[in-house]
Amino acid sequence: MHSSTLLEVKDLRVYFYTYAGVVKAVDGVSLSVHRGEILCIVGETGCGKSVMSRALTRMVKPPGRIVSGEVLFEGVDLLKLPEKELRKIRGREISYVYQDPGNALDPLYTAGFHVAETILAHSSSAKFNEAWGKAVGIFREVLIPDPEAKAKSYPHELSGGMKQRVVIATAVANTPKLIIADEPTTALDVTIQAQVMELIRGLRDKYSSSVMLITHNLGVVAEVCDRVAVMYAGKVVEEAFVEELFTNPLHPYTQGLLEAVPNPLKKIERLRSIHGSVPNMIDLPEGCRFSPRCPHAFQFCNKEPELVERSKGHLVSCWLYRR
């Protein structure tokens, strides 16, 4: 199933040049997305996961700047593509679903218009009526009840879960090869979250798209992902298949994270917490960025470790595994 690579990110760096200093939000991220898989990017606030996802199609605004790296999408480097060419890819080959569906929809336009507009933007021949008809069909696919009527509703008339379905409808409107979903369920209640997650998985199966799912919720990771990349302070610290990551986490940060989440199906006497808090992104610790919080830190850690493959498909960047 994961035979070929759809997207390959090589040593991506995105820095923000602020008055306070240079924020190295994404600092040398390399990863790949295979065809038809759901790759989760997991990490805490400020680890650079959102910025990384936006940088893939060059959607970084000043003071942010993509400093270096390559983003190979089917072999083409998106970072070098002229803006005009890139616009043909954005929304058609690669589409986005954002965290807050309220902000992603324009309050002045109907739900159906958003989807129809997306179809028209990437088609030279289609008429608006045709696109509208297609939009209603997509609404049916994303399980919006009464799609004809809902297509004519304005965003404020829809609930949060419905709005997120509309955003997902715009994302799949042109059957993209890659859907980047940035915390798509964080603003939703658990019962709605479960529905949306099932929808995303169903759409992946139907269109055989790849999904890059960005989340901080390890439960969501366990439920839907095929492969996981764990980010910490602008870097990927571990990458593995989901079963492997949960049964055999290697990086101390991943281990800490997994033990910090209370599992509702288990009686836990005491959670393990990671002491301290995430580093200031302007003044990063030297060497391994996790070392000041790491229970296993030793003299090697003042040098930066690289991401190396430990077993098939399981990569980790930690000195503990390099002796």
Place this chain on the structure above:
Amino acid sequence: MSAARVVLEAMDLRKWFPVKGVFFTKGFVKAVDGVSFEVHEETTLAIVGESGCGKTTLARLILRLIEPDEGSIFFKGVDVMKLSGGKLMEFRRRTGVVFQDPYSSLNPRMTIYEILKEPLETHGMLKKIDLDEYLVKLLEKVGLQKEHLYRYPHEFSGGQRQRIAIARALALSPELVVLDEPTSSLDVSVQAQILNMLKDIQAADKLTYVFITHDLGIVRYLAHYVAVMYLGKIVEYGPVEEIFEKPLHPYTKTLLSAVPIPDPSIARSRAKVKVFGEPPSPLNPPSGCRFHPRCPYALSDCSKREVSLVEVGKKHLVSCILYS
């Protein structure tokens, strides 16, 4: 944990918020609609439910931060609704509260010293204690140090702010602390620190907690009893272990199957109860059992008859036609 003394008892609490039209009231949001429960000494009662189910309104009601339309609250046998003046102040001293958002619950113009001093001043405690020593002890209890006293809230991270908010709630050595989603704005690694700290403080100070949350993982970890709310009503109440092992109400079952489990082997193999649709508006809740339009087990009677909470086991109550 097994202490049987009741600290707080709520009886048939009701709070309807009017929705005003141009000329007259259009209707009521039935935020809390006939809720009764009790909280036992040195235990944690978790109130869990989705957004809009009335759990925050309930938290405010039990502290008498807002007045209920109907019903009564007893704190250690005393009717809170009848208190006034000095007696009400006494109730305020014996209860503490921590709100959800530590960015808006701390005054940005006050130093931590001032923030923590204020409740002590209000309750005339300054004469009885050595303030500086007391505040340092208080800060140490929540994992902060002396040098943090003269800083302003913006100098702290979210987790540290929540620690300050907790210190403020504990300043007057309360007996009951109401925590309204204290960790929902924090990252998991910091959340674990705060949860562990709350657990330790409860054991050390013999505190009683009412913990409002939507996270079932936290409920299992921290609480002894749980009340599951849906659209202004408690649908199931009981000991945590029993409810998580054997949930009875269909809503509790759907909640437990919807919550993502951080373990792929369980997450993908467990049987799930699917839930349809979305919570209806609390403005016009469905007739009969409020969950019936979404319930996979709904019978024809569910829309006609409202079932009250009935005891099905030791301290385990459920309001569902299937068990009455």
